[in-house]
Amino acid sequence: MMSANRWMATGNYFTTYRQEQRIFATHTDRLIFALFLVVLFSWPYFIELSTKHMLVVDNILIAVIAVYGLNLVTGFAGQISVGHAAFMGVGAYTVAAVAGVIGDQHVLITHAWPLMILLSGFTGAAMGLIVGLPALRLRHLYLLMATLSFQLIFQWVIGSMELFNQGQFMYVGRVHWFSGEVGRSQHYMFWYYALLVTVVVSGLGVRNILRTRYGRSLVAVRDNDRAADAMGMHPGLTKVFAFGLAGFFAGIAGALQAYLNRGAGFETFTLHESIQYLAMTIVGGLGQVTGCLFGPAAIRILDLQVESLAQWAGGILPSSLDLATGLRPLSFGLVIVLFLIFEPRGIANWWRIIRSYVKLWPFRY
Amino acid sequence: MTYFFQLVVSGIVVGSIYALAAIGFVLIYKSSRVLNLAHGQLIAAGAYITYTLTVYCHIPIYLSFVLSMILMFFLAMSVERIFLRRLIGEPIISVIMVTIGLMSIIDGVIYLTPYGSENLSFPSFLPSQPIVFQGIYISYTQVAGVVITFLLIGVFSWFFRKSTVGISMRAVSDDQMASMSIGISVPRVFGLAWATAGLTAAAAGGILGNIVGLNFDTLHAFGIIVFPVVILGGLDSLPGAVAAGIIMGLIQQFASGYLDGNWGLSGTASLLPYIVLLVILLFKPHGLFGTHEIERV
Numbered sequence: 001m002m003s004a005n006r007w008m009a010t011g012n013y014f015t016t017y018r019q020e021q022r023i024f025a026t027h028t029d030r031l032i033f034a035l036f037l038v039v040l041f042s043w044p045y046f047i048e049l050s051t052k053h054m055l056v057v058d059n060i061l062i063a064v065i066a067v068y069g070l071n072l073v074t075g076f077a078g079q080i081s082v083g084h085a086a087f088m089g090v091g092a093y094t095v096a097a098v099a100g101v102i103g104d105q106h107v108l109i110t111h112a113w114p115l116m117i118l119l120s121g122f123t124g125a126a127m128g129l130i131v132g133l134p135a136l137r138l139r140h141l142y143l144l145m146a147t148l149s150f151q152l153i154f155q156w157v158i159g160s161m162e163l164f165n166q167g168q169f170m171y172v173g174r175v176h177w178f179s180g181e182v183g184r185s186q187h188y189m190f191w192y193y194a195l196l197v198t199v200v201v202s203g204l205g206v207r208n209i210l211r212t213r214y215g216r217s218l219v220a221v222r223d224n225d226r227a228a229d230a231m232g233m234h235p236g237l238t239k240v241f242a243f244g245l246a247g248f249f250a251g252i253a254g255a256l257q258a259y260l261n262r263g264a265g266f267e268t269f270t271l272h273e274s275i276q277y278l279a280m281t282i283v284g285g286l287g288q289v290t291g292c293l294f295g296p297a298a299i300r301i302l303d304l305q306v307e308s309l310a311q312w313a314g315g316i317l318p319s320s321l322d323l324a325t326g327l328r329p330l331s332f333g334l335v336i337v338l339f340l341i342f343e344p345r346g347i348a349n350w351w352r353i354i355r356s357y358v359k360l361w362p363f364r365y
Numbered sequence: 366m367t368y369f370f371q372l373v374v375s376g377i378v379v380g381s382i383y384a385l386a387a388i389g390f391v392l393i394y395k396s397s398r399v400l401n402l403a404h405g406q407l408i409a410a411g412a413y414i415t416y417t418l419t420v421y422c423h424i425p426i427y428l429s430f431v432l433s434m435i436l437m438f439f440l441a442m443s444v445e446r447i448f449l450r451r452l453i454g455e456p457i458i459s460v461i462m463v464t465i466g467l468m469s470i471i472d473g474v475i476y477l478t479p480y481g482s483e484n485l486s487f488p489s490f491l492p493s494q495p496i497v498f499q500g501i502y503i504s505y506t507q508v509a510g511v512v513i514t515f516l517l518i519g520v521f522s523w524f525f526r527k528s529t530v531g532i533s534m535r536a537v538s539d540d541q542m543a544s545m546s547i548g549i550s551v552p553r554v555f556g557l558a559w560a561t562a563g564l565t566a567a568a569a570g571g572i573l574g575n576i577v578g579l580n581f582d583t584l585h586a587f588g589i590i591v592f593p594v595v596i597l598g599g600l601d602s603l604p605g606a607v608a609a610g611i612i613m614g615l616i617q618q619f620a621s622g623y624l625d626g627n628w629g630l631s632g633t634a635s636l637l638p639y640i641v642l643l644v645i646l647l648f649k650p651h652g653l654f655g656t657h658e659i660e661r662v
Contacts, residue, residue: 146646149638278465
């Protein structure tokens, strides 16, 4: 029997695997999640944010979607990807290139945008599968090299092909909703809701994937690929699958970014950005779905702080020094290194500690 | 035909620097199985240290070249000591991610110095008149670069074959447990591998800076091409690194010599190495000379 009280569980009383695999262990968890969602959906009615801060919030949500994918590859499947920004770029440039070919005010772009976003997800997934292919032949972390070269090939292709405007900014039209065109004043608010829905749906999706045999085989291959092989999983295909999934989420995130920024530019998909996404994943917590929410928020906020620090220091120091370009990689690198050394389980671990403290309060254990 | 040989010559010049740069990477991989993503940044740092010593401290370039190698030796050793020593025993994936962090950190530090945005070039210390042989041009700097590169490669192969330290490093790369049991300090070997990698990186950076000038983006791009080189040569093979370096140099020169400008292509020299990398990973994952792993998973 499981614990009679599903509201106040003091420990794990699972007696079947079904119980253990539940997304919400107790009713309290479910209630808190629902309340959290209500807060997320309703706060814009009570608090007015400036456009700049709304953009930051939107960017955090986009990064959350991208980090879902990266965390599947790095946290769950145990492969490093330093080409995640390029996968996002594939998504963004799918939208942008279609817009470039059929015109950025075409119905397909402005009305059928959910379809475009899905399409970008699939092109991202296709690229992920291709880059993941060497996993069929390789063990160890050589795939890192494949993702690195994908990143650089992507940059070359974008920078030199006419279809992608040779890396110059490409415009994507404003989208339409039931109430008509989404104007400038509602733009960030509209995309906040669109992104929020995507984040929630894909978050639950990731949780569910991890419960299926495919998701569990990711973790099994990460922990011991020989054992996984002996149990009948195919380690190579599992890794390819992980890369496909990562590409899918990155593609969706990229397409959303293209719509949010009303276009795609080359400079948001560089190697530095890829490292930034990796930093988000590490800071949030590798192999933790909740970490996908903490990491992007932490890094984006850090980014803002660095920017204002650079601005403040720029007033004092000679202007010839471009502090922001230097401080950004420096701070991301430091964050990666310090978290890996001192808190390899990321912010999600702090969250876990707080939760278990609250759960058992007023007892110690 | 002269054009062809000109391309061959410059390919060998660039390729030998690749070889020198790749050696450091292979050293770290061989001893500790860590893919050091920050290697390109070590090369850039070496180049800038050499430049600083030469221009701002007015040290003759021969001396500053050696000095920067010594400095980078200790710098890389302290990087290992500070960041990587505490991760011994952690899964290798976190160590590699730490090197990605290091890459970002060194990038940031270089951007903070004036070097990050400027184009600089070393004061010329050799006659600027190129050597002309049968219509092929080679500058003295290039000749000096190639000579120094091959000298260093020779020194290293001697070091790994004959010296006790070198042999103990090879032993660690072969089997960590066994080498511990015969009294080799594995952490010390890791430190030494990083230090030697720093030394070769400084040498490569110094030579490169003299030949192509100092621009952070160029150095950056150069540093990343080390990865295709080592994959082509096989990650754990020193002769492979040398051969692959030269092959990669030739591929790049031929690409920019014959492909660019035709069929509307441009900048293929910076693209081909990565395509080679992907193809090698797909069809010959151990590279040209790398150790074949029998187990297939």
